[in-house]
Amino acid sequence: MSDKSNLLRAExxxxxxxxxxxxxxxxxxxxxxxxxxxxxxxxxxxTTFMNMVTGYLKPDTGNIFFKGExxxxxxxxxxxxxxxxxxxxxxxxxxxxxxxxxxxVALGTSKTNHSxxxxxxxxxxxxxxxxxxxxxxxxxxxxxxxxxxxxxxxxLLDIAMALVRKPDxxxxxxxxSGVGAEEKYxxxxxxxxxxxxxxxxxxxxxxxxxxxxxxxxxxIAFYQGEIIADGNCDNxxxxxxxxxxxxxxxxxxxx
Amino acid sequence: xxxxxxNNVFFQSIFLMSLLVVVGIFIxxxxxxxxxxxxxxxxxxxxxxxxxxxxxxxxxxxxxxxIGGYTAGLLGTQAGxxxxxxxxxxxxxxxxxxxxxxxxxxxxxxxxxFAMLSLAFSMVLYGILIKIDAIGGSDGFVLPESTYFGxxxxxEYADYILYVVSVIMTxxxxxxxxxxxxxxxxxxxxxxxxxxxxxxYLGSSAFNVTVxxxxxxxxxxxxxxxxxxxxxxxxxxEFTYWTTSGEFVFISILAGYLSxxxxxxxxxxxxxxxxxxxxYFPDTWQLILGVFxxxxxxxxxxxxxxxxxxxxxxxxxx
Numbered sequence: 001m002s003d004k005s006n007l008l009r010a011e012x013x014x015x016x017x018x019x020x021x022x023x024x025x026x027x028x029x030x031x032x033x034x035x036x037x038x039x040x041x042x043x044x045x046x047t048t049f050m051n052m053v054t055g056y057l058k059p060d061t062g063n064i065f066f067k068g069e070x071x072x073x074x075x076x077x078x079x080x081x082x083x084x085x086x087x088x089x090x091x092x093x094x095x096x097x098x099x100x101x102x103x104x105v106a107l108g109t110s111k112t113n114h115s116x117x118x119x120x121x122x123x124x125x126x127x128x129x130x131x132x133x134x135x136x137x138x139x140x141x142x143x144x145x146x147x148x149x150x151x152x153x154x155x156l157l158d159i160a161m162a163l164v165r166k167p168d169x170x171x172x173x174x175x176x177s178g179v180g181a182e183e184k185y186x187x188x189x190x191x192x193x194x195x196x197x198x199x200x201x202x203x204x205x206x207x208x209x210x211x212x213x214x215x216x217x218x219x220i221a222f223y224q225g226e227i228i229a230d231g232n233c234d235n236x237x238x239x240x241x242x243x244x245x246x247x248x249x250x251x252x253x254x255x
Numbered sequence: 256x257x258x259x260x261x262n263n264v265f266f267q268s269i270f271l272m273s274l275l276v277v278v279g280i281f282i283x284x285x286x287x288x289x290x291x292x293x294x295x296x297x298x299x300x301x302x303x304x305x306x307x308x309x310x311x312x313x314x315x316x317x318x319x320x321x322i323g324g325y326t327a328g329l330l331g332t333q334a335g336x337x338x339x340x341x342x343x344x345x346x347x348x349x350x351x352x353x354x355x356x357x358x359x360x361x362x363x364x365x366x367x368x369f370a371m372l373s374l375a376f377s378m379v380l381y382g383i384l385i386k387i388d389a390i391g392g393s394d395g396f397v398l399p400e401s402t403y404f405g406x407x408x409x410x411e412y413a414d415y416i417l418y419v420v421s422v423i424m425t426x427x428x429x430x431x432x433x434x435x436x437x438x439x440x441x442x443x444x445x446x447x448x449x450x451x452x453x454x455x456y457l458g459s460s461a462f463n464v465t466v467x468x469x470x471x472x473x474x475x476x477x478x479x480x481x482x483x484x485x486x487x488x489x490x491x492x493e494f495t496y497w498t499t500s501g502e503f504v505f506i507s508i509l510a511g512y513l514s515x516x517x518x519x520x521x522x523x524x525x526x527x528x529x530x531x532x533x534x535y536f537p538d539t540w541q542l543i544l545g546v547f548x549x550x551x552x553x554x555x556x557x558x559x560x561x562x563x564x565x566x567x568x569x570x571x572x573x
Contacts, residue, residue, distance in 0.1 A: 054456070080458035092453040094446050105446040108439035109459035120442045165458060 006065075007032045007201055008053065008084075008169060013062035015048055015225075022048040023059065024225040030169070036203045037212045039236075039246055040222030046205045047089070049222070050171050053203075054086050055079040067168070083168035089177055089205075091158035095147040099138055099157050102146060103129045106161040128164075135194045136160045152183045159191060170195065172204035176211055184208065188215055209237060209247055221246050264433045271516065272426040279418050287418045289526045291486045294421045297522035298479030300506035301432060302472030307512040308436065309461075309468050310448035311365065315373035316503045318380050319473040321495030323350045323480030328490040329390070331399045339401040339420055343481050347428075350477020355470045362465035377495050384492035395491025398484055414486075421482050428475065429515045435471070436515075440464050476503075505544065509551050511558020520559055 006029045013026035022045045030036060038046040051057040053064055055076040063072045071079050080086075094102050107129060108120050133139050136156045141149055146157060155175055162170055175191060176184045192215055195202055206212050212219060212233065219236040221229040223246065229239040236242055279287055299316050306313055323346040330336040330345065357376065364372055385393040400407060401417065408416045435441050446454050447461040454461050484490040493499060502525060510521035528547060532540040555561065 075455070077455045077458055077460055080456055085458075086456060092450055092456070094449040094453070096449065097445070101442075105442055105454075106457050108442050109454065109457040120437060120439045161453075161457065 006030070007067060008203075009065040010049070010053070011063050011065070013049070013052060013059045013064070015045075015052065015057065015059050021225040023052070026062070026225075026227060028220065028227070028230070030201060030203065032168070032201055033199050034201050034218055035216045036201075036218045036220060037216035038203065038205045038220050038222060039207070039209070039212055039242075041246060043224075044222035044246075045225040046222050047173060048225075050086065050173055050203070050205060053079075053171065054084060080165065080167075084171065085162035085165055085167035085169070086171040087155075087159045087162045087173060087175065089174045091154040093146050093154060093157055093161065095145075097146060098143045099146055099149065099153075100129060100133070100142045102157060102161055103132055103164060106164040110165040132160050132164060135197060137190050152179045152187050155179060155187065156190060160194070163194070167200070169201045169203065172202065174205050174207065176206065176208060184211060213237060265430060268426050268430045268433075272422055275422045276419050279415055279422070284414055285530075287414050288486065289530055290523060291414070291418045291421050292483060293523040293526040294425050294519060295479045295483035295486060296503065296506055296525065297519035298425060298428070298482065299476045299503045300510060300518040300522055301429070301515065302475035302479075303503055303507040304510060304512040304515075304518055305432070305436075305444075305468050305472050305475070307507060308441070308448060309444040309465055310451075311369050311465065311468075312504060312507070313373040313469075313472065313500075314370040314497070314504060315375065315377035315500050316472070316476045317495040317497065317500035318373065318377035319350045319354060319476030320480035320483070320499065320503070321377070321380055321384065321492070322353055323347075323477030324484035324490040324494045325384070325390070325480075326350065326477065327481035327484050328396060328398045331401075332396060335399075337399050337402045337407075338405070339403055339417060339485055340424070342401070342485065343420070343424055343478050346481035347474045347478040350480070351470050351474030353477075354473020355466070358466040358469040358473070359462075361469055362462050374497060374500065377497060377500055381492050381495040381497075384495060391491065393492055395489060395493075398488050398490060400488070401485050417482075417486060421486075424478070425519070428478070432471070432475075433515055440467055444468055505548055508548070509555075509558060511555075511560035513557065514560030514563035517558060517560035517563050 008028070008030040010026050010028040013023050015023035026049060038049065040046050048057060052059050055071070055074050055078070059072065063070050065071065066079070066082060066084060069082070071082065074082070094105060097105070104120055104125065107125055133142050136159070138153065138156060138160065141153050146154060149157070159170075159172060159175065172191075176187055179187055188211055204216070216233060218231065219229070219233050220227055221236055221239070221242045223241070228241045228245065229236045237247065279290070299320050302319070303313055303316055326346045326349050327342040330342060336342060361369060361372055384390070390396060400413070403416055403420065443454060443459050444464050447464055451461045480494055483494070506518060506521045506525055509524065510517040525544070528543055529540055532543045536543065551558075
């Protein structure tokens with residue numbers, strides 16, 4: 001069954017690690033262009049879901065469809081090639097290289113066969129990388145070795161690398177984790193600005209409810225592997241179950 | 256403009272090749288022979304640094320070195336093919352093909368498992384070669400004298416002609432390899448070395464890059480083996496022995512993976528140490544080699560190539 005409006009569809013996903021249930025009958029439809037945040041306490045199943053979408057983990061039962069195609073059996077490489085990219089909670093970047101070279105690798109991996117053996121540092125590639133760097137306000141860090149860069153910049157670079165391929169869906173795993181409180185909003189502003197250029201579908205895992213409320217249109221709340229709420233920010237964040245099990249009974253102001 | 260030219264791989268190589276060809280006229284024959292052997296070993300080392308760029312080291316390049324040598328030798332004795340250029344080229348292609356066949360198996364392994372599996376291949380080949388009397392068993396066999404485009408040079412010039420051929424062919428290979436290192440898969444290999452998982456999540460295959468690198472390394476090893484066989488005029492199973500493979504690893508560690516010319520310099524150093532210790536301090540060559548290796552690991556852990564890289568980075572920034 002293919003439905004064009006459903007870019008990503010998870011059907012009846014179950015996943016256990018021994019006695020621990022990480023996903024229980026998960027059904028999700030994500031539409032093109034949506035900004036969705038996944039919330040829940042640690043171990044609720046958010047990252048497991050993300051890992052299943054990107055092919056790192058396979059569900060015990062159920063299927064995941066992308067543009068109507070069943071991607072459940074595919075590996076992360078093929079899924080990435082099909083248009084689902086991700087960033088990581090701990091940035092997965094190439095430490096001895098510069099930020100510019102990291103993006104060059106990311107760009108290189110997206111090349112088609114006819115350009116595969118051309119010089120990776122061609123003007124065309126350089127220009128595109130410079131554009132990405134500008135979009136993420138990373139110009140001043142371009143030629144610095146990434147192992148020397150501050151946490152927030154490393155996060156941005158990790159996301160920029162995922163974006164280079166121009167995916168349809170971008171999954172961000174806790175984009176503000178490990179970043180100081182005062183840095184969170186500037187970081188999210190930069191990310192939101194950079195992503196606004198593309199008509200991207202963005203799914204991100206986040207613990208900070210203010211960030212969730214400010215940067216997503218839809219929220220999916222997880223608890224013990226189950227979805228306990230799914231809808232717009234105000235409805236979900238004011239949901240009784242969400243307040244009890246996820247946000248800790250804090251009344252969230254409407255936007 | 257001159258600095259720009261100096262930074263161009265093509266011009267660097269042409270300059271170095273021309274210099275070596277001219278220098279070869281003025282140096283004694285024994286040194287011409289030593290440099291030719293160093294080029295043969297350097298070619299294998301070049302294959303190993305291609306793998307090292309992807310985070311792997313092969314302990315068994317004697318396998319492809321032996322296949323290349325035996326390919327050239329058997330084509331000479333059995334098929335009457337004596338053209339050195341053709342033998343080097345065929346050995347490169349054939350050994351590369353053998354590499355392509357076993358690469359998918361090797362590419363599934365990493366670190367010490369990759370190293371030991373590659374060593375296992377060379378040990379198996381060694382075991383087979385010493386048992387086959389038809390190709391000389393443990394004694395090996397003599398190769399016919401080489402010709403060059405149908406011409407057989409006099410004994411006086413044979414070493415120099417082979418030297419020139421090896422310089423030119425190696426120069427061409429080195430240029431191509433430099434371009435490969437700068438291409439997308441060459442760059443991805445460096446990324447695989449650092450973070451394989453991320454490479455997969457960027458949509459590229461670490462496995463495919465490793466297969467490609469091993470195939471190239473095999474081809475280079477085969478060409479080196481053929482050149483060594485032609486230079487010596489003899490081939491035996493020692494080509495595939497694990498100590499021979501160890502010498503290639505030594506060259507690669509000494510050179511580092513940052514520079515192509517450094518590999519040939521490291522190979523030349525090895526050959527010179529071998530020649531001089533053999534002549535003046537018999538039976539101590541392993542001792543000297545060991546000390547040399549310890550010193551180089553302690554004082555130049557990134558290899559001789561790091562000096563070259565620093566030099567060219569300075570030139571670039573000027």
